[in-house]
Each structure stands twice: as C-alpha cells, then as structure tokens.
Amino acid sequence: MDYAVEIDDLAFRYKDGTVALKNITINIKKGSKTAILGHNGAGKSTLLLHLNGIYLPQRGSVKVLGVEANKENEKFLRKMVGLVFQDPDDQVFSPTVWDDVAFGPANLGLAKEEIELRVEEALKAVEIEEYADKMPFHLSYGQRKRVAIAGVLAMKPEILVLDEPHAFLDPKSKENLYNILEKENKEGKTVIVATHDVDFAHEWADEIIVMREGEVLSQGGTEVLCREEIIKEAGLEFPKVVRLIRKIRGLKVEKIPKTIEEAGELFNSLINNGCHRD
Amino acid sequence: MNAIFGQEIKKQNIFFKIDGRIKLISAIMSIAILTTISKEEYLAACLAFYILLLCLTGFPVLNTMRRILLPVLFVGFMSAAVTFANFFSVQQNSSVSGAALFLRAFYAILALSSAIYSMTFREFVYSLWALHVPDTLVNLISFTIRYANILNDELWRMVVARKARGYSGGRNFWHTTSMRVIGRLVAVLFLRAAERSQRVYHAMLSRGYSGDMRLLYTPEKLGIRDFAYGALMTMVPLFFKVAEMGEFSWIMR
Incomplete structure (x- = not known):
C-alpha cells in the first residue's frame, strides 16, 4: 500500500508542559480524502504542523511520501505538503493578493515566469483573479480564506492539508471550498482536513481519523461516524444524515447514505418498494 | 500597510x-x-x-x-x-x-x-x-512594516471588543479606571501581537520561508x-x- 503519510508513535509536548500528542500512529493513503475530527484542543492542529516540519517529532516518527520528517528534510516537506492555516489572517500577510500567492513559489526558488504562471493558475482555481492587485485586508473573510488556499496551491504540493477550513465561512464559501478540494483530489492530490464539521467529513471524506486529548480514538471509513461510543467519547455529534436514519425506528440499511441526496434516494426507493422493516 | x-x-x-x-x-x-x-x-x-x-x-x-x-x-x-x-x-x-x-x-x-x-x-x-542597503536591514524594515499591520489589526479588534461591551473613552488623564483599562489593553496587545506574529511566522515557514525574501519586482x-x-x-x-x-x-x- 502506498502511503502519503505514515506516523508511528508520535508524541509532542509544548514548552509550557502541555501534552499535545501522545502515541499517535496513523497511515494516510496516497490520493485519499482524509478528515481528522476532534473537539477543540484534541491535538489536530499540532498534528498538522508536524506534517510539513514546522514541529518535528519529539518521540516517534513522521514519514511524508516515504521521507522521514527531520531538520535535513524540512525543505522537501514544505514543498510536498501545503498547509492552509485555520485563520487566513495568520497566513495572508503580504501587501497585495498577488504578492501573497507568489510568496511560496518564490521561496521554492522558481523562475519569475514560472511564478507568474503558478500565481495566475492558483488565483483562477479559487476564482479570485480580479483581486490580484487588491490588499488582502480589504477582502471579506471568505475571500481571504481563498487567498490563503491559492497561496498553497501555487506551490503545487502533493499533499494538501487544511486546518478547520470551514470556520466562519458562509454556505456559498463552503460550497466553493468543497469544489476546490474535490478538484484537487481528482487531480491526484492527497487532501487532509482537520475539522469539527461532522456533516462535511461524513459527506466528503473516505478516511476518518477521530482524535481526543492528543490520542487517536479511531481510524477507518465513514462508518466510524456512525459508532455511538466513538462519537460520545470524542465529544462530537452524529452527522445529520446518520441522525435521521437512527430516528426511523426499525429501519436497517446496508450502507448509510453519505449525503442528503443519497438519503432522499434511499427514502424514495423505500416508499416505492415498500419499507424493509424488522 | x-x-x-x-x-x-x-x-x-x-x-x-x-x-x-x-x-x-x-x-x-x-x-x-x-x-x-x-x-x-x-x-x-x-x-x-x-x-x-x-x-x-x-x-x-x-x-x-x-x-x-x-x-x-x-x-x-x-x-x-x-x-x-x-x-x-x-x-x-x-x-x-x-x-x-x-x-x-x-x-x-x-x-x-x-x-x-x-x-x-x-x-x-x-x-x-x-540602493545597497544591507539585506538584513531591508528584511528588518519590510517585516517591521508587515508586522506593524498585525499590531494595528490586533489593536483594532480589541478596541471594537471593548466598545461592544459598553466601554467609553476616559474623561481625563487622571481617570484611574480608564488608565487601568488602557494599561491592560497595551499589555495584552503586545502579548496577543507576539502570539499572532508567531503564528504568521509558522505560516511563512510552512510556505518555504528560510530567511531570505525574494524580490519579484522589475522596475521600469x-x-x-x-x-x-x-x-x-x-x-x-x-x-x-x-x-x-x-x-x-x-x-x-
């Protein structure tokens, strides 16, 4: 099996003594769509910062595309793993949108023409070409988020990592983001998202990792989000579709639908064919 | 900026x-x-x-x-x-x-x-x-300007949050309550700006920053x-x- 990320027994403690990660062992498949779920302070962001070498393992190991994360491989990690921070204001700091998107490619040492091309492509991918000369601070939160994503896309990473990408986004921006992630994944990129949004994770991801207090509670397919003991222990809630299915007494389905549309189809077929009840 | x-x-x-x-x-x-x-x-x-x-x-x-x-x-x-x-x-x-x-x-x-x-x-x-100003100085100036914006942004957020909870400006220089609030605001402002600057720096590192700012400007x-x-x-x-x-x-x- 080809893995994009292999983490073995990872542990990390902050300088103030806070234990952020303990005994983390996970593997993320190449080309997969992985959602990391957990309550605030579960260690999701700290884990993501390990993926492109901002934090290095204090114990255990992190391998990205087969390469061990250490001081010597920092450059490789930053080229291969594009990390979009939770708050775009932490990431977008240049005087114009164009400058900010060009920041990453410039650090990769690319030729000016190549940088210009990549910036153009990235701005187009997130549909903010018309804001290229604008100051990021004059844009809306959703637009700044797109600038942050464009800044990472312009580096053309193999693995795209997003920390709470849905935070404070309106429905339209969420839809745009969903489309961007789908497009990047279809182009062969591994996409990893840390989120609280169980509905998004259930609908979008094909791999789920649930974390609690710095530990991995469970890893698997979306069925993980249908298991009551996991959901309770992680302090999460069932996705809306799962809640609905669970509310229909006696209904047993082979495969829980992932989206409202799939649920609609299921109900229509049940109505048409007669409900299958115990 | x-x-x-x-x-x-x-x-x-x-x-x-x-x-x-x-x-x-x-x-x-x-x-x-x-x-x-x-x-x-x-x-x-x-x-x-x-x-x-x-x-x-x-x-x-x-x-x-x-x-x-x-x-x-x-x-x-x-x-x-x-x-x-x-x-x-x-x-x-x-x-x-x-x-x-x-x-x-x-x-x-x-x-x-x-x-x-x-x-x-x-x-x-x-x-x-x-103009051959030393690189270190140029980087220092450019980051001071960028980070001044962060300080300004944090200040603005705090002032708005303060106003939203009914705080109105001090009556005079000797108004101790106002002075205490302003003192705390300045202290917290620097702490918050320092923490945010740390996050900005992490974001820069994650995009390959290694100490040198490359200029992408071609003058006429x-x-x-x-x-x-x-x-x-x-x-x-x-x-x-x-x-x-x-x-x-x-x-x-």
Whole structure:
C-alpha cells in the first residue's frame, strides 16, 4: 500500500508542559480524502504542523511520501505538503493578493515566469483573479480564506492539508471550498482536513481519523461516524444524515447514505418498494 | 500597510510614476543639504518649493499633511522649546533657531513620507535593495512594516471588543479606571501581537520561508523625467545653500 503519510508513535509536548500528542500512529493513503475530527484542543492542529516540519517529532516518527520528517528534510516537506492555516489572517500577510500567492513559489526558488504562471493558475482555481492587485485586508473573510488556499496551491504540493477550513465561512464559501478540494483530489492530490464539521467529513471524506486529548480514538471509513461510543467519547455529534436514519425506528440499511441526496434516494426507493422493516 | 503605501492610487499621477530609487535618493540628498542651511527664509523657500512641486505633480498633499500631523506637531513642540530656551539663554547668538529647526524637520518628514507614500510596498523594498542597503536591514524594515499591520489589526479588534461591551473613552488623564483599562489593553496587545506574529511566522515557514525574501519586482527603465526630478530636488536646496554662502552676492549687488 502506498502511503502519503505514515506516523508511528508520535508524541509532542509544548514548552509550557502541555501534552499535545501522545502515541499517535496513523497511515494516510496516497490520493485519499482524509478528515481528522476532534473537539477543540484534541491535538489536530499540532498534528498538522508536524506534517510539513514546522514541529518535528519529539518521540516517534513522521514519514511524508516515504521521507522521514527531520531538520535535513524540512525543505522537501514544505514543498510536498501545503498547509492552509485555520485563520487566513495568520497566513495572508503580504501587501497585495498577488504578492501573497507568489510568496511560496518564490521561496521554492522558481523562475519569475514560472511564478507568474503558478500565481495566475492558483488565483483562477479559487476564482479570485480580479483581486490580484487588491490588499488582502480589504477582502471579506471568505475571500481571504481563498487567498490563503491559492497561496498553497501555487506551490503545487502533493499533499494538501487544511486546518478547520470551514470556520466562519458562509454556505456559498463552503460550497466553493468543497469544489476546490474535490478538484484537487481528482487531480491526484492527497487532501487532509482537520475539522469539527461532522456533516462535511461524513459527506466528503473516505478516511476518518477521530482524535481526543492528543490520542487517536479511531481510524477507518465513514462508518466510524456512525459508532455511538466513538462519537460520545470524542465529544462530537452524529452527522445529520446518520441522525435521521437512527430516528426511523426499525429501519436497517446496508450502507448509510453519505449525503442528503443519497438519503432522499434511499427514502424514495423505500416508499416505492415498500419499507424493509424488522 | 495600506495606510502607509499608496497601493491603490499608484501610477495615477506624475509623482507616483517617478522611479522610487530616484525619489528616495533625491529626498535624502536634499535633506542632507538642507540641514546645512541656517537662514529661515531660505529654508522656508525650499519647503515652499517642495510643496509646490508636489502640488504640480498631482501628489495628494493635504492627505499627506493629515498623515504626518503627529510628528509635525511633535517637531513644532520641540522647536518651540528651543525658541523658549534661546529666549532665556545668556548666549546672545544661539547656534540653532527654533524656526530653522522646525523648517528642516518639517521638510525631512514631508520629503521622506511623500517619497515612501508614493511607492508600492514592493517598489519600496526594491528601492532599498537597489540602493545597497544591507539585506538584513531591508528584511528588518519590510517585516517591521508587515508586522506593524498585525499590531494595528490586533489593536483594532480589541478596541471594537471593548466598545461592544459598553466601554467609553476616559474623561481625563487622571481617570484611574480608564488608565487601568488602557494599561491592560497595551499589555495584552503586545502579548496577543507576539502570539499572532508567531503564528504568521509558522505560516511563512510552512510556505518555504528560510530567511531570505525574494524580490519579484522589475522596475521600469529610468527616464529623463526621473533624472529631471532628481536634479530639481537636489539643485534647489543646493542653490539656496550656495546663496547662503554668499557666492551669489554679485547678483544682489
């Protein structure tokens, strides 16, 4: 099996003594769509910062595309793993949108023409070409988020990592983001998202990792989000579709639908064919 | 940052089109010459000439005056203090008059702020680099400007949050409650800005930053307009300097 990320027994403690990660062992498949779920302070962001070498393992190991994360491989990690921070204001700091998107490619040492091309492509991918000369601070939160994503896309990473990408986004921006992630994944990129949004994770991801207090509670397919003991222990809630299915007494389905549309189809077929009840 | 650089009105008038390097060099040279002039009427003439030049080249002078009001007021206060000290001084001929000090400082503030305000951030950083300012200093300046924005942003958020909970400004300097609130605000502001700067730095590292900022700015070729501006900016103060030295006394005769 080809893995994009292999983490073995990872542990990390902050300088103030806070234990952020303990005994983390996970593997993320190449080309997969992985959602990391957990309550605030579960260690999701700290884990993501390990993926492109901002934090290095204090114990255990992190391998990205087969390469061990250490001081010597920092450059490789930053080229291969594009990390979009939770708050775009932490990431977008240049005087114009164009400058900010060009920041990453410039650090990769690319030729000016190549940088210009990549910036153009990235701005187009997130549909903010018309804001290229604008100051990021004059844009809306959703637009700044797109600038942050464009800044990472312009580096053309193999693995795209997003920390709470849905935070404070309106429905339209969420839809745009969903489309961007789908497009990047279809182009062969591994996409990893840390989120609280169980509905998004259930609908979008094909791999789920649930974390609690710095530990991995469970890893698997979306069925993980249908298991009551996991959901309770992680302090999460069932996705809306799962809640609905669970509310229909006696209904047993082979495969829980992932989206409202799939649920609609299921109900229509049940109505048409007669409900299958115990 | 948006308050410092004329990002959105760039290239709309002649002054903004003049090369940044020329603007910086000529401003520094004219300030250097001006510091050697002591006659108030010559200093005033230089200042008047520069303001006229800004007006003729379409620079938003009034807007800039508003921006530089605080440092100019400070300079005015210091110059008044010098005048006051000179008045009571036993020394009959004081070396620096308050008016001359004020005119020189005012010119320096106006010349530098108008030069910087008329450039984009990229052009400003490039100009410093092209003038062989050491890389470390250029990086330091560019990050100070970027991070000043973070400080400003944090301050704005805190002020809004404070207002939202019913806080209104202090009645006077001795109003202890207000002073306590302001004191705490300043302390927390620096802590929050430091933490945020750390996150910004992490974000920079994650995009491959390794200590060097690469410039992606290609300036236009220097033209006659740029050289003419540079010459005018330095020749006028130089003319008054020479006049002060009495070299043109034969004209006055």
